Amino acid sequence: MPFADRPLVATDPLTSSFRSFRYVQTPRTGRVLARWLAGLGLLVLLAGFMPWTQNIRSTGTLTTLRPQDRPQTVPSTIAGRIDRWNVREGQAVRKGDTLMTITEIKEKYFDPQLLARTREQLEAKISALEENRAKGAALSSQQDALRTGLQVSLEKARNKVTQTRLKVGSDEADLRAANNDFDIARQQLERQEALYQQGLKSLTELEQRRLKFQESTAKRQSAENKLAASRQELENAQLELSSLAADYQDKLAKSESDRRSTTAYQFDSEGQIAKMRNELANLSIRAGFYHITAPQDGYVVRALKTGLGDIVKEGEAVVTIMPNAPALAAELYVQPMDIPLLSLGRKVRLQFDGWPALVFSGWPGTSFGTFGGRVAVIDNIDSNGRYRILVTPDPDDEPWPKPLRVGSGVYGWALLDDVPIWYELWRQLNGFPPNFVDGSPAKEKSGAAGKSDKKGGSNDEEESK
Missing domain, CATH: 2.40.30.170 (Efflux pump adaptor protein, beta barrel domain)
Structure with a gap:
């Protein structure tokens, strides 16, 4: 239909008679746009309240x-040379599986019989210690015997001193008797000589008295000599008693010195044995380090050392393992x-x-x-x-x-x-x-309980009202 023939919006009979009104229309685009904008604004406003x-x-x-x-790296505890690889990269391993084997590079551990020889040295040292302990026991028994002999000898020496002292007393009594006989014989001789001068006694009687006086003098001298000998014997017995203790003390000191030397050797041997046992234990443990094992179940990720014959330093990482699960x-x-x-x-x-x-x-x-x-x-x-x-x-x-x-x-x-x-x-x-919100489960429970208590309290207040 031609534009001129379209019906007019206005139906007023006054305006319909004019041709120009037939070409005039009210635009609708602005209204539609306004409605859309109003709808979008309303949606945006409502969306602003969405959570x-x-x-x-x-x-x-x-x-x-x-x-x-x-992921962890597995190090080599000791230095060594790579002898054999037992795994490949990406392989699954279990705890204790051997990853690689290394050999010794230190000349101190080259001997393949090092463990056996060290054990033999330890056994020999233990045997020497046992023999030394037996020697120490023998020296202790010797000291006991010396102490017992000292007591017996001292008792014997004391008895001899006592006997000698008694002998001296007896000799002193004999000397006093001999002195009395000498005094009596001297007085009799003097009286006999006086009587002989007066002619009352014969020369024969005087000579007999003089002979008897000589006998008394000899007896007194013999008693004095015997007493002196007894006294000397007493001094010797006392000196022997004193020297006996010193002699046995010297023997005991020498035996004690030998015993202490033996004990010191025992302690030194025990220290050496402990050191050898430590060395033997270290060698035994070191022998287990020749096989580098997996510390736990996992997968071999990467070999950090490659080839055979490479030198691995002490504590150097050789492989990386990723634990399983x-x-x-x-x-x-x-x-x-x-x-x-x-x-x-x-x-x-x-x-x-x-x-x-x-x-x-x-x-x-x-x-x-x-x-x-x-x-x-x-x-x-x-x-x-x-x-x-x-x-x-x-x-x-x-x-x-x-x-x-x-x-x-x-x-x-x-x-x-x-x-x-x-x-x-x-x-x-x-x-x-x-916003700061404490989302811990304990806080949430306590908060919920607090809210319920608060609500319950308000209900009670309402009921009381």
Whole structure:
């Protein structure tokens, strides 16, 4: 239909008679646009009141919760030369399996019979110690015998001194008797000589008296000599008694010196035996280090030493092992200002590298390909200006994928409080931190209990009113 023939909007009979009114129309585009803008504004306004989950975003890598589950290098305890490889890279091994065998490179341990010869030396030293102990026991018995002999000899010497002292007393009595006989004989001789001068006695009688006087003199001299000999014998007995103790003391001192020398040799031998036993034990343990074994179940990741005949230094790593079935954990680093917002047990959503995901950080329930976790560790010190946290799988959520490997990248966001979208936009524009909410299970339970108590209290108040 031609434009001029279209019906006019206005139906007024006055205006319909004019041709120009037939070409004039009221535009509808502005009204439609206004309606659309009003609808969109209303939707945006309503969307501003929708819930938005605040979160803390961070990146990191996969690691393990337990230190023994992390990749480890197996060192060689002793220095040696590689003799044989028993594994290859990527091979699964069990704890105690031999990874490689090394041979000795120190000339001190070249002797293949070193253990047997060291054991023979130890046995010989032990036999020498036993014989020395027997010698010490013999010296102790000798000392006991010397002490017993000393007591017997001293008793014998004391008896001899007593006997000699009695003999001296007897000789002194004999001397006194001889002195009395001498005095009597001298007086009789003097009277006899006086009578002979007066002619009352004959010369024969005088000579007999003189002979008797000589006999008394000889007896007195003999008694004096005998007494002197007895006294000398007493002194000798006393000296012998004194020297006897000194003589036995010298013998005892010499025996004690020999015994102490023997005891010192025993102690020295015991020290050498202990040292040889230590050396034998070290050699036995060292023999076990020729076979480098796997410390735990896992996989051989990389051989750090290659070839045969290479020299391995003491304590040098030779192979890297990844433990089997490690307890994975996400290692994330967060800003210091976000640390107060985190607590143990806080829920975290994780996205792993190489795993398809569709993420809506504010609506974790609508995200796809993410996995749940809980904060297990929060470091107390910073690392390069950020704090490390460890996130373990959430037992109440879907388990993590099995193909995950230690060291792969991970992106995570810790879930905080639910707020309206308008509040989140306003917080982001002003640079305010998220709301602080203690999400620990104990706090949540105590908070719920407090709310119920408070509610119950208000009901009681209403009833009382």
